[in-house]
Amino acid sequence: MDNNQKKPNKVNVPRFNLNWLFIVIALMLAVLYFTDSEGSISKTIPYSEFEKYVRSGYVSDVVGYDNNSVEFNVKPEHIKDVFKNDSNRVGKNPIIYTEAPSRDALSDFLKGQEEEGNFTGVASYETKKDYFTLVLWQVLPLVALVAIWIFLMRRMSGGGGGTSGVFSVGKSKAQLFEKDNAVKITFKDVAGLAEAKQEVEEIVEFLREPQKYTDLGGKIPKGALLVGPPGTGKTLLAKAVAGEANVPFFSLSGSDFVEMFVGVGASRVRDLFKQAKEKAPCIVFIDEIDAVGRARGKNPSMGGNDERENTLNQLLTEMDGFGSNSGVIILAATNRVDILDKALLRAGRFDRQIHVDLPDLNERKEVFGVHLRPIKIDDSVDVDLLARQTPGFSGADIANVCNEAALIAARHGKKFVGRQDFLDAVDRIIGGLEKKSKVTTLAERTTIALHEAGHASLSWLLEHANPLIKVTIVPRGRALGAAWYLPEERQITTKEQMLDEMCATLGGRAAEDLFLGKISTGAMNDLERVTKQAYGMIAYLGMSDKLPNLCYYNNDEYSFNKPYSDKTAELIDQEVLSMVNEQYDRARKILSEHTKEHNELAELLIEKEVIFAEDVERIFGKRPWASRSEEIMAYEKKTNEIEPETLPSFK
Numbered sequence: 001m002d003n004n005q006k007k008p009n010k011v012n013v014p015r016f017n018l019n020w021l022f023i024v025i026a027l028m029l030a031v032l033y034f035t036d037s038e039g040s041i042s043k044t045i046p047y048s049e050f051e052k053y054v055r056s057g058y059v060s061d062v063v064g065y066d067n068n069s070v071e072f073n074v075k076p077e078h079i080k081d082v083f084k085n086d087s088n089r090v091g092k093n094p095i096i097y098t099e100a101p102s103r104d105a106l107s108d109f110l111k112g113q114e115e116e117g118n119f120t121g122v123a124s125y126e127t128k129k130d131y132f133t134l135v136l137w138q139v140l141p142l143v144a145l146v147a148i149w150i151f152l153m154r155r156m157s158g159g160g161g162g163t164s165g166v167f168s169v170g171k172s173k174a175q176l177f178e179k180d181n182a183v184k185i186t187f188k189d190v191a192g193l194a195e196a197k198q199e200v201e202e203i204v205e206f207l208r209e210p211q212k213y214t215d216l217g218g219k220i221p222k223g224a225l226l227v228g229p230p231g232t233g234k235t236l237l238a239k240a241v242a243g244e245a246n247v248p249f250f251s252l253s254g255s256d257f258v259e260m261f262v263g264v265g266a267s268r269v270r271d272l273f274k275q276a277k278e279k280a281p282c283i284v285f286i287d288e289i290d291a292v293g294r295a296r297g298k299n300p301s302m303g304g305n306d307e308r309e310n311t312l313n314q315l316l317t318e319m320d321g322f323g324s325n326s327g328v329i330i331l332a333a334t335n336r337v338d339i340l341d342k343a344l345l346r347a348g349r350f351d352r353q354i355h356v357d358l359p360d361l362n363e364r365k366e367v368f369g370v371h372l373r374p375i376k377i378d379d380s381v382d383v384d385l386l387a388r389q390t391p392g393f394s395g396a397d398i399a400n401v402c403n404e405a406a407l408i409a410a411r412h413g414k415k416f417v418g419r420q421d422f423l424d425a426v427d428r429i430i431g432g433l434e435k436k437s438k439v440t441t442l443a444e445r446t447t448i449a450l451h452e453a454g455h456a457s458l459s460w461l462l463e464h465a466n467p468l469i470k471v472t473i474v475p476r477g478r479a480l481g482a483a484w485y486l487p488e489e490r491q492i493t494t495k496e497q498m499l500d501e502m503c504a505t506l507g508g509r510a511a512e513d514l515f516l517g518k519i520s521t522g523a524m525n526d527l528e529r530v531t532k533q534a535y536g537m538i539a540y541l542g543m544s545d546k547l548p549n550l551c552y553y554n555n556d557e558y559s560f561n562k563p564y565s566d567k568t569a570e571l572i573d574q575e576v577l578s579m580v581n582e583q584y585d586r587a588r589k590i591l592s593e594h595t596k597e598h599n600e601l602a603e604l605l606i607e608k609e610v611i612f613a614e615d616v617e618r619i620f621g622k623r624p625w626a627s628r629s630e631e632i633m634a635y636e637k638k639t640n641e642i643e644p645e646t647l648p649s650f651k
């Protein structure tokens with residue numbers, strides 16, 4: 001099949017959308033305003049006919065105006081004779097208009113008829129009211145109302161562009177970058193992010209040559225989620241994908257869907273997908289998808305944010321609705337996968353997650369490379385030094401440094417931007433950054449490096465610990481450093497294995513204590529894990545010496561009584577304490593026997609920010625348990641087992 005990009009056009013059934021609702025409301029308002037409250041209709045007749053009616057005795061009251069116009073009523077019993085067929089629609093008291101030759105003629109005629117007994121009603125003479133002001137007073141409030149309404153609509157829909165107005169609330173606000181008119185961004189503009197680039201490369205390939213995949217019966221993911229802190233180049237990467245594939249690019253933010261009006265979000269989602277399908281193949285980029293994609297409420301009775309849930313549901317429906325080979329690929333960005341609704345991450349939706357992290361030393365060099373291109377620099381600028389001076393900076397921060405440096409140089413009237421301008425710019429940006437992101441000082445980095453090196457050393461030296469793949473001290477989200485391990489796949493775990501793992505987890509704190517003489521908050525996460533594990537081993541798995549072979553597991557969650565006595569509780573606490581600290585002492589002992597290697601590893605970490613299994617092997621020598629360590633070498637750098645060192649969140 002080669003026409004997989006073209007979907008057969010669906011039959012165009014007019015669908016209910018918000019615009020119709022607005023039109024109906026407007027019509028109803030208009031009708032309400034213009035219908036007479038009595039519901040009567042009126043009629044204009046020639047004067048001669050009026051004379052006929054008076055002579056026949058049909059007419060009740062007459063009002064004559066100074067401009068010769070006449071209004072009169074007919075006696076109820078004669079309405080039928082005057083209005084003929086329409087008589088049942090005229091209401092109780094219809095008014096009939098006519099034009100008299102003059103007011104005198106009218107009054108003479110009526111006087112004459114009165115004497116003859118044909119006219120028994122009241123004849124009065126008035127000055128004509130000014131109909132124009134009358135109408136004005138009726139219509140003005142309506143006009144004002146509509147004007148205010150339109151104004152509010154404009155404001156709420158962001159006022160973007162000339163076409164936005166009442167009827168575009170339900171339209172998507174996606175910005176479209178077409179093939180030709182946008183500044184083209186390619187992978188050359190994205191520095192670092194090698195793994196992420198490799199992942200999206202496949203998407204580019206598909207957009208370029210869909211047949212290659214579909215011929216083999218393969219399906220291309222409908223969407224990929226770019227996960228990472230702000231400013232790390234997620235939008236840039238998505239744009240580069242579009243640029244490389246040479247397809248249109250829709251860009252919008254998740255918060256664009258969220259609106260005060262019920263139904264607007266869902267309708268915007270629908271509109272976005274409609275537009276995207278027309279432009280297929282194309283890329284839709286949704287930034288900050290957590291604004292709509294947050295997990296739906298567990299408790300339906302709370303009501304919660306129904307509008308957001310409707311929007312999310314619509315998004316899910318649309319993603320299911322288009323075929324996986326329709327050529328629309330959705331890239332979304334978020335900083336927080338954990339709060340996203342699980343339904344979004346299901347297979348066939350955003351089933352791929354691409355991690356986009358803060359750049360490490362080498363990546364920062366590359367980012368500087370990209371952003372220094374348009375700047376006129378002199379020879380004094382040292383990219384290496386700049387990259388070293390900017391730990392914890394995101395790509396956006398680095399772009400900002402380059403720009404700021406150029407501004408500083410311009411302020412001093414220089415022809416070229418020099419080294420000092422860059423250093424000043426870095427200082428300036430650190431000053432601004434300190435509050436908002438994790439810029440670490442050298443002392444902090446030393447502590448983190450010692451800590452992470454402690455984990456790394458122990459996991460290399462202990463037979464049963466999960467061997468390490470990669471350690472980094474680049475801050476990630478709330479974590480200060482991270483280590484990746486290759487977990488062994490096993491169905492049952494022995495006590496030795498658990499103790500070795502515990503020992504390696506305590507290695508961070510032990511290293512801080514041993515080599516720095518100070519302990520820090522950085523180990524909180526480790527300690528929490530270890531404590532829970534020890535408790536589980538003792539109370540549930542019967543692995544302690546004083547309480548062997550007992551399981552106090554209680555799966556009745558509503559029972560508040562512990563299935564053991566207070567004395568046992570005390571014993572459990574003691575056992576947990578002694579088990580954890582036994583392993584802590586063991587960690588300290590092993591580390592003190594390998595001080596040289598550990599410190600070498602820590603120094604390497606401070607210098608390079610990331611180290612891999614190869615580096616650890618170079619320092620410690622081959623692991624005696626060779627088969628496993630070779631497996632690690634073969635293992636690619638990507639893995640999802642992340643064990644972050646989290647800072648305590650109380651601040």
Ligand code: ADP
Pocket residue numbers: 189190191192193229230231232233234235236237333367370394395396397399
């Ligand atoms: P995010 O979407 O992750 O918040 P952006 O993609 O909007 O971040 O990045 C903002 C700017 O930062 C980009 O326009 C670019 O100038 C710069 N930038 C970020 N990451 C990189 C990178 N890896 N390479 C080059 N420039 C980058």
Ligand code: ZN
Pocket residue numbers: 451455505508509522523526645
């Ligand atoms: Zn740790």
